[in-house]
Amino acid sequence: MKRTAITIAGCELEIHEGGSGAPLLFLHPGGGFNPQDPYVELLTATRRVIAPSHPGFGASQLPDWIDHVDDIAHIYLELMDRMGLAKVDVIACSVGGWIAAEMMTKTPERFGKVVLVAPVGVKTGPTDKLDIPDIYVMPPADVPKLMYHDPVKNAVQPAMLSDEELAISARNRETLALLVWEPYMHNPKLKRRLHRVASPTLFLRGASDGLISAAYLEAYAGLVPGARTATIAEAGHGPQIEQPQAFARMALDFLG
Amino acid sequence: MQAWHFSESAYPYLPPADSYPSIRVSLASKNYDPKKGAALWDRYLHEWQIAEEEGMDIMLNEHHQTATCVDPAAPMVLAALARLTTTARLLILGNPIANRRQPVRVAEEMALCDVLSHGRVEAGFVRGVPYEISPANSNPVRMNERFWEALDLIVKTWTSHDGPFSHEGRFFHHRNINVWPRVYQNPHPPVWVSTTSASGAAEVGAKGFIQATFLTGYDATRKIYESYRAAWRKAGRGVDVPNDRLAYAALVYVGETEQEALEGAEKLLWYVTANKVAPQYANPPGYVPVAANVAMQRGASHPLSQFSKNASVEAAIRSGFMFAGTPDQVYEQIKRHYEYVGGYGHLLIMGQAGFLEHDDTVKGIRNFAREVYPRLKEMFPKTTISGQYGDVPAAPPERFVLRTSHEVSTDGPLISALGGAEA
Numbered sequence: 224m225k226r227t228a229i230t231i232a233g234c235e236l237e238i239h240e241g242g243s244g245a246p247l248l249f250l251h252p253g254g255g256f257n258p259q260d261p262y263v264e265l266l267t268a269t270r271r272v273i274a275p276s277h278p279g280f281g282a283s284q285l286p287d288w289i290d291h292v293d294d295i296a297h298i299y300l301e302l303m304d305r306m307g308l309a310k311v312d313v314i315a316c317s318v319g320g321w322i323a324a325e326m327m328t329k330t331p332e333r334f335g336k337v338v339l340v341a342p343v344g345v346k347t348g349p350t351d352k353l354d355i356p357d358i359y360v361m362p363p364a365d366v367p368k369l370m371y372h373d374p375v376k377n378a379v380q381p382a383m384l385s386d387e388e389l390a391i392s393a394r395n396r397e398t399l400a401l402l403v404w405e406p407y408m409h410n411p412k413l414k415r416r417l418h419r420v421a422s423p424t425l426f427l428r429g430a431s432d433g434l435i436s437a438a439y440l441e442a443y444a445g446l447v448p449g450a451r452t453a454t455i456a457e458a459g460h461g462p463q464i465e466q467p468q469a470f471a472r473m474a475l476d477f478l479g
Numbered sequence: 480m481q482a483w484h485f486s487e488s489a490y491p492y493l494p495p496a497d498s499y500p501s502i503r504v505s506l507a508s509k510n511y512d513p514k515k516g517a518a519l520w521d522r523y524l525h526e527w528q529i530a531e532e533e534g535m536d537i538m539l540n541e542h543h544q545t546a547t548c549v550d551p552a553a554p555m556v557l558a559a560l561a562r563l564t565t566t567a568r569l570l571i572l573g574n575p576i577a578n579r580r581q582p583v584r585v586a587e588e589m590a591l592c593d594v595l596s597h598g599r600v601e602a603g604f605v606r607g608v609p610y611e612i613s614p615a616n617s618n619p620v621r622m623n624e625r626f627w628e629a630l631d632l633i634v635k636t637w638t639s640h641d642g643p644f645s646h647e648g649r650f651f652h653h654r655n656i657n658v659w660p661r662v663y664q665n666p667h668p669p670v671w672v673s674t675t676s677a678s679g680a681a682e683v684g685a686k687g688f689i690q691a692t693f694l695t696g697y698d699a700t701r702k703i704y705e706s707y708r709a710a711w712r713k714a715g716r717g718v719d720v721p722n723d724r725l726a727y728a729a730l731v732y733v734g735e736t737e738q739e740a741l742e743g744a745e746k747l748l749w750y751v752t753a754n755k756v757a758p759q760y761a762n763p764p765g766y767v768p769v770a771a772n773v774a775m776q777r778g779a780s781h782p783l784s785q786f787s788k789n790a791s792v793e794a795a796i797r798s799g800f801m802f803a804g805t806p807d808q809v810y811e812q813i814k815r816h817y818e819y820v821g822g823y824g825h826l827l828i829m830g831q832a833g834f835l836e837h838d839d840t841v842k843g844i845r846n847f848a849r850e851v852y853p854r855l856k857e858m859f860p861k862t863t864i865s866g867q868y869g870d871v872p873a874a875p876p877e878r879f880v881l882r883t884s885h886e887v888s889t890d891g892p893l894i895s896a897l898g899g900a901e902a
Contacts, residue, residue, distance in 0.1 A: 287621075287624070287649070290618075290621075359613070359759065359763060359764070360504075360505075360613055360759055360760070361759060362500075362757060362758070362759055363758055363759055381776040381777065386773055386777075389772075389773045389776050389777075390769050390770070393764075393769045393772035393773055393776070396764045396772075397620055397764045397765040397769065398620075399764070400618070400619060400620055400764040400765050401620035401765065404618040404620075405616055405618060
């Protein structure tokens with residue numbers, strides 16, 4: 224994939240772009256976008272994939288005024304204008320799914336088909352229980368157990384990463400906290416807006432996802448008119464990472 | 480030199496440390512017996528009164544959801560001390576304003592205490608240690624920016640006396656600011672800020688507030704003070720930095736004999752060794768800069784976290800964050816530290832911690848106040864200019880160090896009192 228930069232509202236964004244075919248906007252999860260991940264070439268095989276790094280992630284800037292997922296949704300709507308994307312399909316993962324959901328409630332007519340992979344963004348459960356386990360108060364060693372079907376295979380090994388890669392990873396983590404801290408992982412207003420979504424939408428999750436429960440996914444999908452849900456076996460919170468083939472097949476089949 | 484007695488007002492009657500993962504944030508309050516807690520508060524308040532009788536000033540602080548400091552509302556204790564004492568300066572260090580939603584409320588609390596104490600409040604402000612983040616539900620990212628906006632607004636609130644003004648800032652919004660009572664002191668109580676980094680000290684120095692640093696020993700303290708002084712000069716505050724702009728906090732215990740001092744000092748070390756904090760509370764994302772997180776991923780940890788694994792009075796004295804021994808020894812230890820770091824006008828004395836019982840605490844206060852403090856006041860008067868280094872090494876002279884024959888054992892992963900995370 225090639226890498227370019229576009230400045231929107233004073234925020235220089237890193238844009239990864241590759242492949243050819245109908246445009247597909249890919250919105251990455253909290254861990255950032257890595258063009259070397261095997262699922263990427265499965266998508267670019269048939270689609271022109273446009274994958275911005277969210278403000279404060281990867282090489283994208285983080286202006287001091289940005290502190291909410293909704294800020295990013297607005298920036299990306301302008302990104303679509305600037306790139307001449309009148310209407311796009313979307314695949315969006317985790318916090319990227321939240322950004323996509325915000326965008327779809329604003330300009331529903333500009334989205335074709337949409338796949339939301341283990342998205343966060345709404346609160347549907349009881350007041351006295353977090354909908355999504357609090358990754359910021361559990362022992363750090365427990366987070367991968369909830370994130371992955373196979374936490375051992377997917378364990379981060381700092382020794383294998385360069386200082387620059389570690390710095391990006393730490394910055395991604397910091398920006399994610401800025402965006403999702405309070406209210407935790409959701410915008411209370413979003414569930415009152417999702418009825419506006421006009422796109423056929425598929426909600427996907429990995430069967431072993433310890434963060435996004437099946438009940439959460441169903442409740443979220445229930446807020447979007449006509450949405451469907453599906454599960455990918457032997458995958459956790461990032462099925463695109465753990466099961467790239469099954470993920471790409473299901474997502475691309477749905478997008479058609 | 481001005482000396483301040485300080486206790487974190489801990490509740491030390493806890494189950495074995497290996498039975499809980501963290502003394503902070505998650506330790507259940509069923510472990511707190513309110514009757515014992517009330518008796519402790521009687522004691523701690525009384526000890527502050529004794530410190531006042533001995534000519535010392537008073538410092539208190541605030542932490543949340545922890546047994547290490549059962550004072551989650553320091554302005555309330557400050558108000559009590561305002562009425563229980565008559566002459567001591569009352570330093571609250573401090574208000575964790577990066578975690579407070581309403582800076583104007585903080586300004587009101589300090590103003591009321593200033594009036595209640597007839598102008599004895601010294602108003603300190605802290606960013607807050609990382610384990611305050613979850614209890615406060617405060618975003619760990621951009622705390623520094625929130626801190627400074629809040630402090631600027633508080634000072635403006637204290638010094639505006641012509642009716643309401645409004646504030647529409649980046650983080651805080653107030654439509655009608657017109658605080659009653661106004662502060663007793665003119666233009667406002669002295670402002671203190673604590674930081675343990677050189678970059679933080681530069682911000683404090685530029686503003687000219689009093690800079691306090693905690694348990695940073697020899698070299699780190701020297702760097703922090705130098706950064707303060709450089710920023711002070713750069714901001715055009717003059718060439719000379721009065722030593723009353725700088726404060727150092729240490730564990731201090733003075734005994735009549737070496738044996739008595741050693742026993743007291745070992746009990747004080749509880750402050751460091753009992754601070755068992757689970758890593759997720761010790762380093763929330765954004766609390767330290769990205770580069771520091773990279774260094775931690777590479778295995779770095781705070782010097783004090785290494786220390787706490789193998790704590791001893793002797794090592795603490797050599798490191799410069801504890802001054803303990805006979806009056807002569809303690810005087811020489813402080814003098815060496817003072818000369819090495821370039822001088823400071825305030826010694827913040829953690830003179831009580833953990834299981835240091837009332838009688839021993841009072842002995843320590845009196846031994847310091849009667850045998851050491853007069854010498855410090857004479858040797859380092861308030862008119863001294865900071866930044867004059869003695870040509871001395873970074874350790875107290877050998878014959879003034881207490882020797883320990885055994886080491887204090889600790890269990891489980893520990894982190895520093897300052898929040899450096901265990902990698």
